[in-house]
Amino acid sequence: MAAIKVHGYHASTATVMVLCCLNEKEVEYELVLVDLPTGAHKKPEYLALNPFGVVPTIQDGDLTLYESRAIIRYLAKKFQGQGTDLLGSTLSEEALVYQWCEVEGQSFNPPALSIVSQILVVPMRGGSTDEAAVEMNVEKLEKVLDIYEERLSKSKYLAGDFFSLADLQHLPCTHYLVNACGKGDLISSRKHVNAWWEDISSRPTWKKVAENMKFG
């Protein structure tokens, strides 16, 4: 059985989301480096795999699949019998997992990724941080995190009292916000969000991936 091939970059938030999920599900994989700094993701060889020219893309036998959130759902289902269960046990629990996965994708990720991009990525490419944009997105994120604080005061994890894809999806971006962007106060100022973050970011499956999250 050929191991799953992950085409991606070790510092890319979307790539590490998939790597963390593979670890949680105890699935072997091969990481094929797509060197973002040299534009490898825009070359014909990669575009043949993923016409959107973004990482990651996986190959599992005949299946080529992209979009990190779709990939982790596929892995969570395919390997349902092993590793950590990430989908919940009932149809209702699964629905709540998807609900909070959508919240991450539509409400958390856009402002969070903008902040990370402005503070971390733009200067790397020789530009300067747009402080107004950062401030605007911090405000948006504060509102979202207030709702998380309320939710997590009633529930250990986002979808319920079990760690799921919904929590996993938050790991990469929050890691950068806290450790590389100086925005840790967004998390630490909220009692339940903080406890949740301490918990999920201390999972060994995550720490293995996080230690490689350096550019270059």
Add this chain to the structure above:
Amino acid sequence: LVMAVIKLHGHPISTATAMVLCCLNEKEVEYDFALVELSAGAHKQPQYLALNPFGVVPTIQDGDLTLFESRAIVKYLAKKYKGQGADLLGNTLAEQALVEQWCEVEGHSFFPPASTILFQTVLRPLRGGTTDEAVVEINIGKLNKVLDIYEERLSKSKYLAGDFFSLADLQHLPWTQYLVTACKKGDLISSRKHVNAWWEDISSR
């Protein structure tokens, strides 16, 4: 024992509500529609925030389950009612994965520029503001790139995830409808042979 009907809280003008309505119809599921009067700010009142703290429509109630986020709702409905109506998920694990992939493409690559164009060309003027043409142009550029990829995909596959209509196609209905009609950007669709054929097909269901 009488089974409670699904309650859908939303507004017919809301694209996200329309997505769920379409899915309920495809799955032949009865529902009760509870109007959330957006123009009166009902979605920001405590009564609605108790259902959905993000203060957006739609939200559904199915027995004990309260669920928001239209893309999560349609996934839930497609699974729960897998045995009836149109199958929207695909038959194999691989097909299901491709459905999820194209659902994500809609949510992250199609929806953001499409909704920005709708906001700038229709909603902003409605609220007394003016269209920012530069923003519209940037987002038309983004949408053009995405639709070029769709054109290539749909030249090889009848629908986005494969040769079967799925949630991935359904998710595109409400936004594209507005783009073509209210935003008068129909040329984005009609200028692309396969995207046009696909749109004609799915919008005539």
